[in-house]
Amino acid sequence: MRPTHAVFLAGCAATALVATAGFAADTGWPMYGGNYAKWHYSELAKINRDNVKNLSFAWARSLGNAFSQESTPLVIGDTLYVTSANGPQYVMALDAATGAIRWKVELEMPAGVQQYACCGVVNRGPAYSDGMIYVGRLDGALSAFDAKTGEEKWTVEVVDYKQGSVITSPPLIVKDLVITGFGGGEYGARGYIVAYDKKTGKERWKTWTVPGPGEPGNESWKGDSWKQGAAPSG
Numbered sequence: 001m002r003p004t005h006a007v008f009l010a011g012c013a014a015t016a017l018v019a020t021a022g023f024a025a026d027t028g029w030p031m032y033g034g035n036y037a038k039w040h041y042s043e044l045a046k047i048n049r050d051n052v053k054n055l056s057f058a059w060a061r062s063l064g065n066a067f068s069q070e071s072t073p074l075v076i077g078d079t080l081y082v083t084s085a086n087g088p089q090y091v092m093a094l095d096a097a098t099g100a101i102r103w104k105v106e107l108e109m110p111a112g113v114q115q116y117a118c119c120g121v122v123n124r125g126p127a128y129s130d131g132m133i134y135v136g137r138l139d140g141a142l143s144a145f146d147a148k149t150g151e152e153k154w155t156v157e158v159v160d161y162k163q164g165s166v167i168t169s170p171p172l173i174v175k176d177l178v179i180t181g182f183g184g185g186e187y188g189a190r191g192y193i194v195a196y197d198k199k200t201g202k203e204r205w206k207t208w209t210v211p212g213p214g215e216p217g218n219e220s221w222k223g224d225s226w227k228q229g230a231a232p233s234g
Contacts, residue, residue, distance in 0.1 A: 028075035032125055032170045059099035064090045070122040072170075076147070081126050086114070087138050088123040093150060103150030110161075113139050117166045118186040129173040129198055136167030136180055144178070144201060154201035158182060158194060165189045177204060188228035 033040050047055070063069055067085035074081045080096040087109045093102040114121050117138060127134040132153065133145045140161035144153040158180055159165040164187025171180040177195040185191065191209040196202060210226050211218040218226060 028077065029072075030074060030076060030128060031173070032072050032074075032127065058097075061092075061094060061099045061101070063092075068120055068122055070124050070168075072125040074126060074128050076128055079147070081128065081133055081147070083123045083126055083135060085123055086121045088135060091126065091133065091135055091145060091150070093133075093147070105145060105150045105152070107135075107137065107143070109137075109139050113161060113166075116161050116164050116187075117168070118164065118183070120168075122168050124169045127170040127173050127178070129178075132198065134171050134173070134178050134198070136169060136171055136182075138166045138168070140165055140167060140182060142167070142171060142178065142180055142196065142201075144198070156196060156201045156203070159184075159189075163187065163189050173198065181209075190227060 029042070032038070034042060063071070063082065063084040065084055065086050069085055071083045071085075071088070075096055078096050079102060080094045082092050082094065084090040084092075087107050089106060089109075091105045091107065093104075094100065095102060121138060123136070123138070128147065131147050133147050135143050135145070136158075137143060138161065140157060140159040141155050142158050143155040145151060146153060158167060159182045163184065165182045165184035167180060167182045169180075171178045173179075174195075176198055178198045179193060179195045181191060181193045182189070192206055193209065194206040195204045197204055208215075210221065212226055
């Protein structure tokens with residue numbers, strides 16, 4: 001019987017606990033929050049009040065730097081996907097049972113990019129769809145990788161990070177679209193939400209979160225305040 005794995009992030013390491021109960025092959029954690037409702041809660045019942053005492057340490061894996069780690073790992077089949085802070089500096093695919101690295105990609109960030117992140121250089125994890133891993137980046141970019149090999153498929157610039165707009169949250173996958181926003185409201189950035197074709201990275205649509213001249217609601221923004229209206233979206 002295969003063991004059940006409860007995976008946590010602790011400090012700078014991905015840490016796994018293993019219980020004696022079994023689990024179905026089709027269970028996992030496929031997206032940030034667990035589902036589109038963002039429950040952040042699993043309905044799995046193999047680990048319960050009676051057997052939680054049987055959890056024991058299974059493995060630990062360093063995420064490669066000493067920054068605060070806020071990544072939520074994804075579990076797809078027998079593979080765990082996780083990002084590190086500071087970029088992310090690393091995107092990793094791990095064997096969920098052993099913690100062995102299946103692939104690891106190091107992303108190069110521009111020098112000094114950390115100063116444009118108002119509230120920490122964290123990364124909250126990747127997104128997954130149809131054999132691809134998608135990662136928002138501190139330098140305002142969005143990257144797609146082959147989930148089996150880690151090969152980079154495409155990278156697009158979502159926003160100019162030098163205006164104080166960084167991406168720390170995972171994108172949302174809806175059908176054939178990868179949808180993302182960005183932070184930066186503390187610096188007065190005008191926010192928008194943008195969707196890309198998940199296979200090619202081609203932009204499909206963009207919606208500003210603060211209306212410009214001629215758009216409904218612009219009259220509620222005095223003068224040219226809409227230009228620095230904040231309302232970031234990620």
